[in-house]
Amino acid sequence: MFPSTFDYVRAGSVAEAISILDGSDDAKLIAGGHSLLPLMKLRLAAPSTLVDIGRLSELNYIEDRGDHVAIGALTRHRDLETSAVLKHSVPILSHVAGEVGDPAVRHRGTIGGSIAHGDGASDLPAAVLALDATMVVRSASGERTVPAANFFKGFLETDLGQGEVLTEIRVPKVSGGWAYKKFNRRAQDWAIVGVAVVRNGSTRISLVNMGSTPLRASASENAINQGASIEEAANLASEGIDPPSDLNASAEYRRHLASVLVRRALQEASA
Amino acid sequence: MTTTETTSGSKVLGQRVLRREDPKLLTGEAKFSDDLDIPGALHMAVLRSTVAHARITSIDTSAAKSRPGVVAVYTYDDLKDDWAGPMPCAWPVTADMKNPAHFPLANGKVNYVGDGVAVVLAHSKTAAVDALEAIEVGYEELDPVLDLEESLADSNVIHSEIGTNLSYTWELIPNKEAVDDAFAKAAYTVSERYIQQRLVPSAMEPRAVVVVPAPFGGDYTVYSATQVPHILKVMLALTVGVSETKLRVVAPSVGGGFGSKLNVYAEEVLALALARKLRRPVRWTEERSENAVATIHGRGQIQNIELAADADGKVTAVRVNLVADMGAYLQLVTPGIPLLGAFLYHGVYDIPNYSFTCRSVFTNKTPTDAYRGAGRPEATYAIERAMDALARKVGVSAVEIRKRNFIPTEKFPYNSAAGLVFDSGDYLTNFNKALDMMGMDELLAEKKLRIDAGSRKLLGIGISFFVEMCGLAPSRVLASLNYGAGGWEAATVRILPTSKIQVVTGTAPHGQGHETAWSMIVAEKLGVPLADIEVLHSDTAIAPYGMDTYGSRSLAVGGSAIHIATERVLDKAKAIAAHQLEVAEEDLDYAEGVFTVKGSPDRAFPLAAAALEAFTAHNLPDGMEPNLEASVSWDPPNFTFPYGSHIAVVEVDTETGKVDLVRYQAVDDCGNRVNPLIIEGQVHGGIAQGVAQALFEEASYDSAGNLISATLADYLVPSAAELPSFELGETVTPSPTNPLGVKGIGEAGTIASTPAVMNAIVDALSHLGIENIEMPASPERVWRAISAATRK
């Protein structure tokens, strides 16, 4: 429960953070620290330098930009949870943020940290996937955007390279129904399985903790978008998906849960 | 929720007095062992085995020794002359019990993941922890023994020097023929097999120890996060080889124990031995994931229980066969834990024939030992689950089967077939009160409605009626069980010259609220303000004698000792007052701190004046010693037997298997009630801990013997969010065994709640043919049981 020794630098701006990252081969950004520090304490991560961007207020905002809402990467879960803009235009996102961990976690953790961490068991990555959000990434060579569908690459691996900072998440407004079903054993726990449904014209369904990244339930999506019944679509929830087995659930049980939760989420989003 | 209540005739006892401990704890004024600022202390860190079973082929500490800040690194070979003997086990339950030698560091072989292999001392905690990574250990791995029945088969023996994995077999079979006969003649029998999973006690404060050598004289002060400073002092003296006169053990504020700090641990022995070796203070604080492997585990049993019953469902015999998991070694009272339940497998029922056998085996896992309830939760679980199974067989309700079998009130004091004398009880009254409060008829109607409507959320109602033996215990009874100590408790009450009162107790609170409760006992007797009373404890220099705190014993034994000491002080004060007023003692009344002459209340002599007289000794009755002080060591004549009805209501989601506890009601009878607020706190925490075993917690191992639930993210300690508001009630049947008429409440909730919840789950699903689900009843387990039952 003690991390290895590391250096600590607090960056005064995004540009400064980028230049420090560029000058090191294993420096890491720290935002809320609520994913990185547990890994460091278990000595599963041992970066030589931490670049603290946690207090960069330039990246802490939630803005209505007409057809979408722009969220600064350093916006805390708690701010998402209580944002009037989100509650009005993307209610699923403030709802999901309120389901993350416990109040202490929600006051420290940031949306950018959660997405950059890219954990398939996290709530917000699956939500932005179902929302078809766009990630804005900045580096020394400028800014690029990446759709959520291309952002999550593998176990704790995203499209971000060393020297890149996730600065903003652009989330399309939601006019139709939505639902988020998080199944866990204790209120503060990670999802054993989670399901996000967004009906914005077509229906998008994403899954939490069904693989090494957040996943789309493509078979269910296709079925429902082609007019299948909710029941039929839900039965396809884990088609083509190979969920993990762990202490809380076997792969078989996860598949079963995914079907139950997709059905319940689709019913709720259609009500 | 009960409202303000008062035990009849008393002023302080029975009041909801706020805990005087809490302001200190809440403001951080209270100091825990790790908070102590000891200049120059060396920080200790222990390298732990990463494999469950292996011979150590090499240990290379050279790189670790040369790291910055490191003062010393030692292995078993370096320290084998630094202690006087192996780690203590104080409860050799049978004459032929096998107890493999167990040292603070592994001697050539590791026997569980977490076993100590080497120790580092450094100038900072981080330097010590970093140095651990630089130690190279070569292991020749052996197959681990993880399963209890596999261990019993002895095909792979862990401790070759004892030649078997069986530590002991312990039997309590007063009349085997009668038991066999009862089974032969039974109209109904049930035969159940239950698994008590291993649990990680998870006290909020992990263990910690700080040893400070005195600047001269060869004395040591040992600060430890322990429940048992007195036992620890004796055991450290013997194990390390330091005169008991040179040891002072202090338990500062201690953040919970639940039995896990009722022990003598390798780190305590190491810290003292190394402080002596290096003549420096040595300190160690356990890390949270270290706590999961290096502090004892609880439970860990396979229970086979059989009941024989006549045509009316009246139970005629109970036969129990246990296999108990000792873990890799015997810790302080490891072998005795199953015995603490051995006498209680008939529960609250009048069962004439009794048979109990326990075989205890070693495994390549963390040693087990006392965990809240210790033996009694296991016994209650087995009998209360089996009674429900019997009810289903006989075709009567869980309520009816219990009513037919209760020990009748007129049989108290009750001589049990297992050989105990139950002090007092009125089970039916307690049960009827619980059933009334619960509104059973509506619940049963709602349950049926949901089944009929094909609801996917089924309701289950589970009953558990528990009895436990606590107030451990008459010393002679402990002797007959081969326990290595007595069961008395010591108390001193002294009224100082300024009439402030010091109460010295041998109990060692670690969250229970003894300072509040003990001062209430004294205030009640003396009629003085609570604020004038100070309770001193947990420091062997201040309270040299004591048996410490565990087994719900502190109030029944320690509280009684205080009550008696207070009486003696008051008697002495009365003699002084009578002398001063020149009347006979019988002519004096006493109330609110003042003696008055019967019939002439204006002739008065305050207790405060008696205290000053006793101190100045200017005018005491002839032959009276100065000072107003009494010391008592009180040995109880019997155990106490608290009991109560606990009822759980669960909702089971048949699609996901998730169980929600929606109501929980406890009607406890702990005898006279000193402070209902403290009682309720104990019951609440106890229920949560028992529910945790039923629904959430399990020390899970992989096939290599690694504990895979070694963080609080994986080991599911529930929080308030998972629990309903508990509904509490009480009945009061005073115990005749002690002057306070109290019984004990520290473990009741834990003992009762696990079977209540499991019975409720089975009740929700029994119409599907489901009779048992293993604990914890995780969603997946419940879902699998439902899938298997509905597929049939």
Ligand SMILES: Cc1cc2nc3c(=O)[nH]c(=O)nc-3n(C[C@H](O)[C@H](O)[C@H](O)COP(=O)(O)OP(=O)(O)OC[C@H]3O[C@@H](n4cnc5c(N)ncnc54)[C@H](O)[C@@H]3O)c2cc1C
């Ligand atoms: C007890 C506990 C319970 C939790 N429960 C849940 C839960 O139920 N559901 C859930 O989804 N999460 C949960 N979390 C995780 C929590 O949501 C984290 O806050 C979040 O995942 C990471 O955000 P952070 O700001 O703390 O990131 P950090 O820990 O600071 O960083 C995480 C990673 O992202 C990188 N990073 C951070 N910001 C950026 C950026 N702007 N650009 C590029 N890289 C960046 C860091 O270098 C690091 O690799 C829990 C955490 C804890 C401690």
